[in-house]
Amino acid sequence: MKSSVIIFPGSNCDRDMEVALKKFGFKNQMVWHNDSGIPKSDLIVLPGGFSYGDYLRCGSIAAKSKIIKSVIDFANSGGLVLGICNGFQILTETGLLPGILQQNKYQKFICKNVYVKVNDTGNKYFKNIKKKILELHIAHNEGNYFCSENELKSLNNNNQIAVTYCNENGMESSEFNPNGALCNIAGIFSKNKNILGMMPHPERVIDKSLSSNDGNFFFQNLVENFK
Amino acid sequence: MKVNVIVTLKEGVLDPQGKAIQQTLNGMSFSEVKEVRQGKYFDIEVNIEDEKKAKAKVEEMCKKLLANLVIEDYKIL
Numbered sequence: 001m002k003s004s005v006i007i008f009p010g011s012n013c014d015r016d017m018e019v020a021l022k023k024f025g026f027k028n029q030m031v032w033h034n035d036s037g038i039p040k041s042d043l044i045v046l047p048g049g050f051s052y053g054d055y056l057r058c059g060s061i062a063a064k065s066k067i068i069k070s071v072i073d074f075a076n077s078g079g080l081v082l083g084i085c086n087g088f089q090i091l092t093e094t095g096l097l098p099g100i101l102q103q104n105k106y107q108k109f110i111c112k113n114v115y116v117k118v119n120d121t122g123n124k125y126f127k128n129i130k131k132k133i134l135e136l137h138i139a140h141n142e143g144n145y146f147c148s149e150n151e152l153k154s155l156n157n158n159n160q161i162a163v164t165y166c167n168e169n170g171m172e173s174s175e176f177n178p179n180g181a182l183c184n185i186a187g188i189f190s191k192n193k194n195i196l197g198m199m200p201h202p203e204r205v206i207d208k209s210l211s212s213n214d215g216n217f218f219f220q221n222l223v224e225n226f227k
Numbered sequence: 228m229k230v231n232v233i234v235t236l237k238e239g240v241l242d243p244q245g246k247a248i249q250q251t252l253n254g255m256s257f258s259e260v261k262e263v264r265q266g267k268y269f270d271i272e273v274n275i276e277d278e279k280k281a282k283a284k285v286e287e288m289c290k291k292l293l294a295n296l297v298i299e300d301y302k303i304l
Contacts, residue, residue, distance in 0.1 A: 057295055064292060093295070100297045107243045146240070146298060180241070 001026050001226045004041040006071065008033045008062045013048035013084065013203060020203035021045070024219040031067065038070045042226060043080045046071070046087030048139070048201055058101060058142045059089030068094060080124060081195045085140055088187065088197030097188055097197045098155065099147030104140070105180025111139040113211050114178055116163040116186045116200055117170045123193035125162070129221045133170045134163075135212040136200035138178060138186075143199040145181040145188075155188060163187040163198055228276055230285040231304040234294045235266035269293060 003026040007014045014030065021028045021043075031038050033051075038044060052061035062068065068090075075081045075096050083091040091097040104110060118132045147155070155161050164184040166172045177184045179199075187198025202215035236242050242264050249263040271288070275281040282303050289301040 056292070060292065060295070092297075098297075100295055102241065102298065103243050105241065105243060107247060144241075148297065 001043070001223065002039070002041045003028045003043040003045060004031045004038050005029075005045045005047055006031050006033060006038075006067055007047070008049070008051035008065065010051045010053055011047050011049035011086070013086075013201060016201075016203045017045055017047045017084070020206050020215065020219055023206060024223045026223070033062070033065045033067045035067055036070075038067065038074065041074070041079070043082060043222075044071055044074055046081070046083040046090050048085030048087060051086055051090065054142075057093065059086060059091075059093040062086075062090045063093035072096065075190070075195050078192070078194050082125070083195075083197040084201055084203065085138075085143075085199055088199055089142065091195060091197040096195050097190055098151040099145055099182075099188070101140075101142045101199070102144040102146050103142050104144050104178070109139075109141045110143070110178050112137070112178070113205075114138050114186075114200065115166050115168050115170075115176070116198075117166045117172070118163055119161050120159045120189070120193075122159065123162075123189060123196075124225045125189075125193075125196050125218075125222060127221070127225050129217055131214065131217045133166065133168065134200075134202075134214040134217060135168070135205070136202055136214060137204040137211070138200050139204075140179070140199055143179040143181065145185040145199075147182065152182065158191055160189045160191065160193070161185055162189050162196055163200070228273060228278065228281050230271045230273060230281050232269040232271065232285060232289060232293060233266055233302045233304065234269070234289070234299050235264060235302070237298055237300050240298045267293075
């Protein structure tokens with residue numbers, strides 16, 4: 001299983017992601033944003049961070065970078081593309097995922113653990129996952145997911161809402177929604193579910209010495225689904 | 228020639244920064260302020276002299292990069 005993590009100027013979760021991928025058996029390679037192509041991969045990851053300083057809109061400059069054409073081609077040919085946090089913002093700016101991540105409702109940078117519920121298991125990311133409510137870490141200023149009514153309808157109809165904010169028992173309410181995201185959305189899939197964008201960082205919680213190790217469930221499962 | 232563009236959030240889209248500015252202005256006793264919407268202003272110098280052609284080019288830039296049409300509108304001045 002080969003993975004590629006794309007590094008943009010300002011990415012800062014690229015190495016955490018590599019550590020997580022390698023821990024679970026991926027043979028990972030780091031790819032610079034200015035490279036003209038991506039080595040053969042089973043999975044491409046757009047990591048978290050502040051690509052290009054979040055200039056203009058978060059992810060908007062990365063979405064026009066040299067490497068992104070290869071990412072789009074890979075995604076359109078059915079390849080698995082995972083975008084975490086800024087990676088999710090980049091995916092919406094490329095148009096690979098619908099909607100946009102707006103500024104948090106209460107104008108604060110949020111850095112804490114949250115619970116998210118896995119809503120759909122008919123995909124390579126969450127099929128057979130052993131735990132459906134995961135305690136993951138979020139760290140963002142623009143995580144307030146928004147899309148048009150038609151897009152939301154289409155997300156619901158195709159089961160594209162991947163993960164939603166909830167409490168530890170899986171209950172959803174505005175109280176457990178940290179950033180004001182539409183319908184408590186923390187992550188979404190593309191139509192054919194090969195692309196996943198989500199605000200929470202599973203790569204930050206992969207060891208019991210950290211505040212949670214629920215990221216293990218995510219990566220372990222992802223690896224199993226590749227076998 | 229120079230082309231100027233203003234990008235603003237669409238009506239109905241939450242603007243937390245605009246809201247904070249409005250509340251601050253109210254707190255500074257500008258009680259007449261009912262709403263503030265914050266936007267972005269671009270000053271773009273292009274090497275096209277024909278105004279129509281220059282604006283058409285800038286419009287393309289707006290659609291492709293400067294504005295995200297999910298939540299933003301653009302106005303070429």
